[in-house]
Amino acid sequence: MKILFLHGWQSSPGGLKPSFLKDHGHEVLNPHLPDDDFEAALRIAQAEYNQHQPDVVVGSSRGGAVAMNIDSGETPLVLLCPAWRSWGTATTVKANTTILHSEADETVPIADSRELLRNSGLPESALIVVGTEHRLADEESLEAMLKAVENSGQSTGGDVLIRPEAPEDCDSIRDILIAAFANHPYSHQTEHLIVEGLRADDSLTVSLVAEVDGNVVGQIAFSPVKIGGRDHGWLALGPVAVLPPFQRRGIGQALVNEGLKTIRDLGAQGCVLVGDPAFYNRFGFRHDPALRMEGVPPEVLLCFPMFDEMPKGTVTHHPAFSIGE
Ligand SMILES: CC(C)(COP(=O)(O)OP(=O)(O)OC[C@H]1O[C@@H](n2cnc3c(N)ncnc32)[C@H](O)[C@@H]1OP(=O)(O)O)[C@@H](O)C(=O)NCCC(=O)NCCS
Numbered sequence: 001m002k003i004l005f006l007h008g009w010q011s012s013p014g015g016l017k018p019s020f021l022k023d024h025g026h027e028v029l030n031p032h033l034p035d036d037d038f039e040a041a042l043r044i045a046q047a048e049y050n051q052h053q054p055d056v057v058v059g060s061s062r063g064g065a066v067a068m069n070i071d072s073g074e075t076p077l078v079l080l081c082p083a084w085r086s087w088g089t090a091t092t093v094k095a096n097t098t099i100l101h102s103e104a105d106e107t108v109p110i111a112d113s114r115e116l117l118r119n120s121g122l123p124e125s126a127l128i129v130v131g132t133e134h135r136l137a138d139e140e141s142l143e144a145m146l147k148a149v150e151n152s153g154q155s156t157g158g159d160v161l162i163r164p165e166a167p168e169d170c171d172s173i174r175d176i177l178i179a180a181f182a183n184h185p186y187s188h189q190t191e192h193l194i195v196e197g198l199r200a201d202d203s204l205t206v207s208l209v210a211e212v213d214g215n216v217v218g219q220i221a222f223s224p225v226k227i228g229g230r231d232h233g234w235l236a237l238g239p240v241a242v243l244p245p246f247q248r249r250g251i252g253q254a255l256v257n258e259g260l261k262t263i264r265d266l267g268a269q270g271c272v273l274v275g276d277p278a279f280y281n282r283f284g285f286r287h288d289p290a291l292r293m294e295g296v297p298p299e300v301l302l303c304f305p306m307f308d309e310m311p312k313g314t315v316t317h318h319p320a321f322s323i324g325e
Contacts, residue, residue, distance in 0.1 A: 003149060004054040005030045006045050006063030009083075017060060017080070020142045021149060029054060033066060038087050046070045056152045058145070061108065061134065062087050076152035080136050080145065081108045084116060092120040095261075098148040100141065102131035121261045124284035125253075160251055162258040165207040165219065170199075172216035173209065180241035190324035191239040197320030198223045205235055206262050210242065210251045218242040220255040222263050223320070225272055227291065228313020233269035236317055256283050260304070270305040272315055277302060291315055 003026050005018040013030040022028045031048045033041035045066045049057065056076050059067030064082025068090040076096040084090060085108075093099075093116060101113040113127055128148060131141035165173065177192040198204040203223050210218030220240040227234060237259065242251045260283060263271060273280065274296055277287070285302035290312040293301050301315065 001055040001149065002027045002052060003029065004045070004049055004052065004057045006041075006057065006059040006066045007033060008061030008063050009035055011060070011063075016137050017058075017142065017145060021058070021146065024146055026149070033063065038062075038066075041066050042069055042088070049075075056149055058149060060136075065090070068093055078145065078148045078152055079113075081105050081110075081134055082113065082116070083108045085112050092116070093122070094120075095122065095257075096152065097122065098126055098128065098152060100128045100130055100136060100144055100148060102133055102136060102141070103129055104132055105134045107134040121264050122257075125282040159212060160249075160254060161211040162208055162254055163211065165209050169209050169216050169219075170196075173207075173219045176217065176219055176243050177239060177241050179243055180247075181239070188324055191241065193323045194239065194320050195219070195221050197323050198318055201318070201320060203318050203320065206259060206266070208255060208259055208262065210246075210255055212246065212251075217246040218251045218255055220259045222259060222268075222271070223318045225318070226316040227272075227311040229316070230311075230313075232309070232311040233267065234311065235263050235268050235271050236315075237271050237273040238275065252279075253282070256280075264306055269307055269309065270303060270311075272301070272303045274300055275302060276300065 003021055005028050007013060007015060013032050018028045018030045029048055029052050031044050033044055049070055049072055056078060057067045057072050058078045059082060060080040061083045064079040065084045065087035067077050067079060068084055069088035077093060079097060079099045081101050099113045101110045103110050117127055128144055130144045131138055173195060174192045177195060181187040181189055181191050204221055205224060206222040208220050209216045222235040222237055225234050225236040240252060240255055280302050285304045287299055287301060288303050288310060290310050291301055291303055293315045
């Protein structure tokens, strides 16, 4: 891969991290960025980007802020402990960004990267917590950087388009839900009826589909929930399904990530679901003892508060969820 590596303050080209990437077979462009002039550093990085059109831009510390403040189109970013608070004006990053940060970083606190995720509507899975200090110079961090760089170019499993459902998708959505839940151990095989019930009641707040080569192969639904008998602006995620032959290609994760971004943009206060933590933890979902649901084991009732407020009480889905029970 062709990598534009933007070094940090008081660092210089040819350091440990770009050398590590080079030693693993990548072409690394590693311009000198002046310490005393951020604007000049931006101009140099932008010119290098424009001239070489790299596959990925990696920015370390102040170089991370440089990466965030140049125009790099759709090119993925890998940011190492980015010092965005101290340098430049950008406070968000694009969707295809991966951040590596050490919990023990005393130079740039990891809280800054968590804030960057929140600002950008990115899931927690976009932050890789690794290393023992700011420089991320240990072997594990170098390997994690290499992996993040090499994975950064991968799309979500082919040419996948995530878009809102259209009226003509209804039959495909039904077929997907029936096929995906056919052998699901905890399903009543009523998911297609749930979605149709929500749609008929105008309570399908968000329904996104995944399209591959013009065919709809996945769907995700969000609908309003009550917590403690009240509407707190929270939504339930579910069902989410991908046609079996298309599973394990990243489509389910793309649906969840795009769905969360969409409901956040709509002003949702949080999201709740019943599901397997092994799948949902990666997006930032957690169990919280403030929430309960009749007949549901606590460990599979998961929530994702989008703001500080955490409502308390019993979660009640839309009545369509009881269809066929
Ligand atoms: C769950 C589902 C939507 C995931 O879609 P997908 O396109 O296969 O998922 P992705 O390829 O994006 O993600 C794959 C990852 O999810 C994990 N995963 C997939 N289904 C999982 C499940 N039911 N439980 C736990 N993990 C699961 C895989 O192990 C993989 O993890 P890894 O990257 O760490 O190896 C899909 O498998 C599906 O339709 N399943 C049947 C219906 C269902 O169970 N829906 C969820 C409950 S509402």
